[in-house]
Amino acid sequence: xxxxxxxxxxxxxxxxxxxxxxxxxxxxxxxxxxxxxxxxxxxxxxxxxxxxxxxxxxxxxxxxxxxxxxxxxxxxxxxxxxxxxxxxxxxxxxxxxxxxxxxxxxxxxxxxxxxxxxxxxxxxxxxxxxxxxxxxxxxxxxxxxxxxxxxxxxxxxxxxxxxxxxxxxxxxxxxxxxxxxxxxxxxxxxxxxxxxxxxxxxxxxxxxxxxxxxxxxxxxxxxxxxxxxxxxxxxxxxxxxxxxxxxxxxxxxxxxxxxxxxxxxxxxxxxxxxxxxxxxxxxxxxxxxxxxxxxxxxxxxxxxxxxxxxxxxxxxxxxxxxxxxxxxxxxxxxxxxxxxxxxxxxx
Numbered sequence: 001x002x003x004x005x006x007x008x009x010x011x012x013x014x015x016x017x018x019x020x021x022x023x024x025x026x027x028x029x030x031x032x033x034x035x036x037x038x039x040x041x042x043x044x045x046x047x048x049x050x051x052x053x054x055x056x057x058x059x060x061x062x063x064x065x066x067x068x069x070x071x072x073x074x075x076x077x078x079x080x081x082x083x084x085x086x087x088x089x090x091x092x093x094x095x096x097x098x099x100x101x102x103x104x105x106x107x108x109x110x111x112x113x114x115x116x117x118x119x120x121x122x123x124x125x126x127x128x129x130x131x132x133x134x135x136x137x138x139x140x141x142x143x144x145x146x147x148x149x150x151x152x153x154x155x156x157x158x159x160x161x162x163x164x165x166x167x168x169x170x171x172x173x174x175x176x177x178x179x180x181x182x183x184x185x186x187x188x189x190x191x192x193x194x195x196x197x198x199x200x201x202x203x204x205x206x207x208x209x210x211x212x213x214x215x216x217x218x219x220x221x222x223x224x225x226x227x228x229x230x231x232x233x234x235x236x237x238x239x240x241x242x243x244x245x246x247x248x249x250x251x252x253x254x255x256x257x258x259x260x261x262x263x264x265x266x267x268x269x270x271x272x273x274x275x276x277x278x279x280x281x282x283x284x285x286x287x288x289x290x291x292x293x294x295x296x297x298x299x300x301x302x303x304x305x306x307x308x309x310x311x312x313x314x315x316x317x318x319x320x321x322x323x324x325x326x327x328x329x330x331x332x333x334x335x336x337x338x339x340x341x342x343x344x345x346x347x
Contacts, residue, residue: 004098090111163327244267
């Protein structure tokens, strides 16, 4: 059983693990929430999907904190019923608030607990639950000392994109920029980038694909309508592989999954870490690429001044160099490593 909820950063690695296990002919179940993205992304025809009432409380006010003990107890009870019904060999926790009740229920039922932490600094739930887990897998080396670094599980289809040299061979024309705001879109990107791109385009030609998130799509189109730009806007990008292969440069947040995809595939980037991420984990994620001279980091507070200047300096040759620096020498095969550990341990 996989426990993952909320945004793509937890869900997509969970989906990659689920897909790998299913291809090996294992049954997979999933516990999520009613409101999270997982409700739409998980294929319920192939995966038994369960909902518990657990909710996050950070930044939600005093009332939600008062409700937390009661909601947690109810969610533990729901989790016990789910686990008794499914009787999984182990639960894989992908991080976030939903993992607490599942982990406690699994512990009470003597079901093995396995954690995968995606970020360069462990979140609170994974850090605490690692004390009762059989094994903790890590996307990057972080503050869980006994964790095993296997990388972040990424979608298998992404590995189909050409190598860096092949992608850039014979490429000409405007600099190609792909803007990824994350699974929900990034509001600051939608508000500031159209004007920044217009300024840059007045001095050098650029071509832009901008993923907005569903809620902000119309507003983003209105913002771009003020400028004469070669731009395509998308609510959500289903075929991420072809878009990454098209791009010379990606502008994105620094979620763990994004950083892992840039590393595994060899993609040049400008990363703008979300400034309110817990423990500033996005900045730490971005530094994994920065150390390799594979990205440029701009703090959100400096986006208006810093991004235009940076884009005016960067050319396709520089993008190719950063992409080559980003590319990992060997595929990490996170799903394979997790699978082999769990199956061997089960035997």
